[in-house]
Amino acid sequence: xxxxxxxxxxxxxxxxxxxxxxxxxxxxxxxxxxxxxxxxxxxxxxxxxxxxxxxxxxxxxxxxxxxxxxxxxxxxxxxxxxxxxxxxxxxxxxxxxxxxxxxxxxxxxxxxxxxxxxxxxxxxxxxxxxxxxxxxxxxxxxxxxxxxxxxxxxxxxxxxxxxxxxxxxxxxxxxxxxxxxxxxxxxxxxxxxxxxxxxxxxxxxxxxxxxxxxxxxxxxxxxxxxxxxxxxxxxxxxxxxxxxxxxxxxxxxxxxxxxxxxxxxxxxxxxxxxxxxxxxxxxxxxxxxxxxxxxxxxxxxxxxxxxxxxxxxxxxxxxxxx
Numbered sequence: 001x002x003x004x005x006x007x008x009x010x011x012x013x014x015x016x017x018x019x020x021x022x023x024x025x026x027x028x029x030x031x032x033x034x035x036x037x038x039x040x041x042x043x044x045x046x047x048x049x050x051x052x053x054x055x056x057x058x059x060x061x062x063x064x065x066x067x068x069x070x071x072x073x074x075x076x077x078x079x080x081x082x083x084x085x086x087x088x089x090x091x092x093x094x095x096x097x098x099x100x101x102x103x104x105x106x107x108x109x110x111x112x113x114x115x116x117x118x119x120x121x122x123x124x125x126x127x128x129x130x131x132x133x134x135x136x137x138x139x140x141x142x143x144x145x146x147x148x149x150x151x152x153x154x155x156x157x158x159x160x161x162x163x164x165x166x167x168x169x170x171x172x173x174x175x176x177x178x179x180x181x182x183x184x185x186x187x188x189x190x191x192x193x194x195x196x197x198x199x200x201x202x203x204x205x206x207x208x209x210x211x212x213x214x215x216x217x218x219x220x221x222x223x224x225x226x227x228x229x230x231x232x233x234x235x236x237x238x239x240x241x242x243x244x245x246x247x248x249x250x251x252x253x254x255x256x257x258x259x260x261x262x263x264x265x266x267x268x269x270x271x272x273x274x275x276x277x278x279x280x281x282x283x284x285x286x287x288x289x290x291x292x293x294x295x296x297x298x299x300x301x302x303x304x305x306x307x308x309x310x311x312x313x314x315x316x317x318x319x320x321x322x
Contacts (some may be wrong), residue, residue, distance in 0.1 A: 009109035012036050013034070013037050014081070016110050017086030018040070018050055018069070019086075020274055022076035026264070031061050031063055031243055034246070040075070042071060047070060052069070073113040076114055077117040077118060079114075079118040080248070080249060082114050082122070082251065083246050084133075084137065085126045085241075087106050087133075088103060091200065092225055100314050104136055106127070111261070122149075122248050123143065123147060123149070132307060136214060136314060146260075146283040146285070147281065149260055149277075150202065150246060150257045150259025152259055153257030153312075154258060156187055156189070158177075158239070159220040161175045163213045163216050166301045167209060168196065168204060175195070179274065180276075180300055182259075182273055184218075188212075188296060193232055248280065254280075255279075257277070258275075262275065264308075266301075
């Protein structure tokens with residue numbers, strides 16, 4: 001461990017990947033005073049420069065958290081949480097699944113190296129295609145499934161909340177939205193479980209409007225990619241991952257939709273997919289099974305089928321490169 005990084009911190013979060021998501025997440029975690037941060041990247045100088053920049057902001061932001069940039073996994077040792085953001089982002093016209101092989105190789109290598117130095121850490125995966133990468137991370141890590149999870153449900157639900165708030169012209173603080181399924185075109189927003197101060201949106205909006213909001217939620221990431229042209233979303237993904245980090249470190253027992261490993265829940269087995277979970281210091285404390293209609297359950301199983309096909313494809317591609 002580098003002597004420039006303190007060893008007496010209460011919590012340590014390592015973020016692997018210092019791109020837009022990783023650097024924004026480092027800022028969120030430090031400025032919310034949640035933990036000290038190790039920012040790791042293969043590009044020499046980048047994580048060190050970002051870390052120094054964030055450290056120099058402490059005098060303005062008034063926090064005493066340490067942010068340390070590195071290219072060496074040894075510096076991530078004894079992390080409480082490891083967040084994986086490393087990988088290629090989407091470009092216009094690309095789907096999340098187009099990133100499959102390249103990001104599978106990256107995630108496989110990242111997890112092997114990170115977990116060697118932090119064998120008891122909780123792993124949060126942000127890299128796309130998220131559900132597949134989360135499954136791969138778990139398989140490589142040899143950790144209990146409750147210690148490995150994917151971020152996307154928090155992000156997808158936050159997008160649905162935002163679009164509902166914009167449509168109704170009400171505070172987003174009064175809105176709770178629920179989105180299940182994979183992080184992609186087959187995600188399953190649930191209007192019945194999405195409320196404004198306890199009132200289901202099905203009582204506040206016509207079905208045609210709700211359908212439009214659902215479609216925009218499903219394409220939320222692609223809409224940003226098309227607008228930016230040279231990048232993808234990072235502020236909302238970073239905020240979503242930060243909410244999960246906080247729930248874990250401070251044992252919040254928050255009920256959040258995250259990509260979790262199912263073992264019979266919702267009639268699904270041996271697959272990571274977005275469902276409501278209680279999240280605390282040990283990772284996933286409990287998976288919550290909602291009472292779904294036949295059509296909602298069918299949609300969830302359709303999403304799971306697509307994820308399973310991509311897991312199989314990723315494993316085949318990886319096997320062919322060995």
